[in-house]
Amino acid sequence: MATRSLFHTLRCRLTNGVVGSNYIRKTESSPLSKSYSADTAIGGSLVEESLESEEKDDLRSRIFRLILPKRSATTVLEKWIGEGNQITLNELRDISKELRRTRRYKHALEVTEWMVQNEESKISDADYASRIDLISKVFGIDAAERYFEGLNIASKTTETYTSLLHAYAGCKQTERAEALFKRIIETDDSLTFGAITYNEMMTLYMSVGQVEKVPEVIQVLKCKKVSLDIFTYNLWLSSCAATFNIDELRKILEEMRHDASSNEGWVRYADLTSIYINSSRLTNAESTSPVEAEKSISQREWITYDFLMILHTGLGNKDMVDQIWKSLRNTNQKLSSRSYICVLSSYIMLGHLREAGDVIDQWKESKTTEFDVSACSRILNAFRDVGLEEKARDFHLLLVQKKCSLENGVS
Known part of the structure; x- marks a missing residue:
């Protein structure tokens, strides 16, 4: 019965939505280059980063020396070609991928934009999928949607649909x-x-x-x-x-x-x-x-x-619950009510009321997640429903001590 109440708290944390590596085909025109040029995200004329003092001088190094988003990857690419150098699509794909991985979305978008403008006939489905994802990050979900809708019917492929769906999911646009x-x-x-x-x-x-x-x-x-x-x-x-x-x-x-x-x-x-x-x-x-x-x-x-925490709770591993919770709190990720509910239930099930009380205090003080009294009420009722009256009494007393009393929604 204890296991059933634990499962009531289980919710899935989503980390960086999953989208496959194969995406999108080309468009009849290049809506982004006209309506959503990456340069317009910053506005004004963009200045190329000085490269003279750097020892290594290849295309990737030049682009990655653009520390500030306002500096233009397009300018670097044009100068590289103007100096008589060659650029391969695979090289640009690798650069764009690495820029995305380091969250330099604006520069990554400029690289894909240059690819479309200069090598459109060789652009793959994955290249266009990357553009949809990057447009959503640089200009927002509305721009990504308009870009998708501007594609011709033949270009609305499996990869294109999935990419836009991923963007919606990331923004919780249900x-x-x-x-x-x-x-x-x-x-x-x-x-x-x-x-x-x-x-x-x-x-x-x-x-x-x-x-x-x-x-x-x-x-x-x-x-x-x-x-x-x-x-x-x-x-x-x-x-x-x-x-x-x-x-x-x-x-x-x-x-x-x-x-x-x-x-x-x-x-x-x-x-x-x-x-x-x-x-x-x-x-x-x-x-x-x-x-x-x-x-x-x-x-x-x-x-x-969250699942790891629940699993270790079932195994009685309080130390691992402590470690996982500490790790979650130390990340840059925004903690959800789901995570607080999960760790609360874990400590209650393990009989560690002091730690559960600390979690309530942390939740109430959190600047990213509003304290959810109704969620606490659901945990309390779940304990009762599966016959864990002692756990329910302990949790109810803890809520009262933390000024989350009956009049605030806990019954």
């Missing part, structure tokens, strides 16, 4: 994402969408708390005969856990084991999750860090830090 997703599932069979497109929609639903909609996406995905990847399973597992659907969760784990595309890592993941489901408190001292032992599984495949 209605626009749903409208686009409807267009996606109603397109003719000439476009084939993989799991990554559906993952975008499920990730959005998890991030905005609409977990009940995740199974609907799974149903559509299966009707379209799309193969699930491990991230799809992670999202599906999280939605079932968050709605107390433990029987369905067990079925999902069994499906993972028998999935034709599964591998050894998937099986270990399913087995480890089963341990959590079947054991509310495993205190085996030899098993203090089961997740870290699975080095072959990537961090992304463990759903979220």
Whole structure:
């Protein structure tokens, strides 16, 4: 029963939405270069960075020496060509990718813009997908949408749709994402969408708390005969856990084991999750860090830090809960109510009321997340619903001590 109440707190943290590496085809014209030229994000004339004092003098080095966003990568590219040097598309793709990785979106956008203007016939789907993503980051989601709508029909490919859906998900634009997703599932069979497109929609639903909609996406995905990847399973597992659907969760784990595309890592993941489901408190001292032992599984495949915290709670590893919570608080990521609910439930289940009280204080003092009394009420009621009256009483007393009393919504 304790395990069921733990699952009530599970929500999936989304980190940097996932979009595949293959994206988009060319446009009939170049809307960005006319209406959304990257230079206009800054305004005024742009000055080329001085390069004379630098020892290394290749194209990448010149562009990466543009420290300030107002300086123009386009100017660097034009001067490089003017000096009689050659530029390959693969070189520009690598530069743009690295610029994106270091969050220098404006310069990355300028590089892709130069590619379209000078090598349009050789531009790949992935190049245009990158542009949609970069436009959303530099100019906003409305500009990215206008760019997408300006594409000709032939250019509205699987990659283009997925890229725009990713942008919507990143901005939590649920209605626009749903409208686009409807267009996606109603397109003719000439476009084939993989799991990554559906993952975008499920990730959005998890991030905005609409977990009940995740199974609907799974149903559509299966009707379209799309193969699930491990991230799809992670999202599906999280939605079932968050709605107390433990029987369905067990079925999902069994499906993972028998999935034709599964591998050894998937099986270990399913087995480890089963341990959590079947054991509310495993205190085996030899098993203090089961997740870290699975080095072959990537961090992304463990759903979220929230899931890690819940997992270690089920295993009775209070030290790991402390470490994960400390790591979350030290990141640059904005903590959501979901994370506070998760760690609160973990400490309550482990019987550490002082730490739970500290979390309430941290939440109430947080500048990025408003304290959610109704969420605390749901945790309290969840404990009661599964028969954990003692945990419920402890939590209720703690809420009263922290001035989150009945009149504020806790019943």
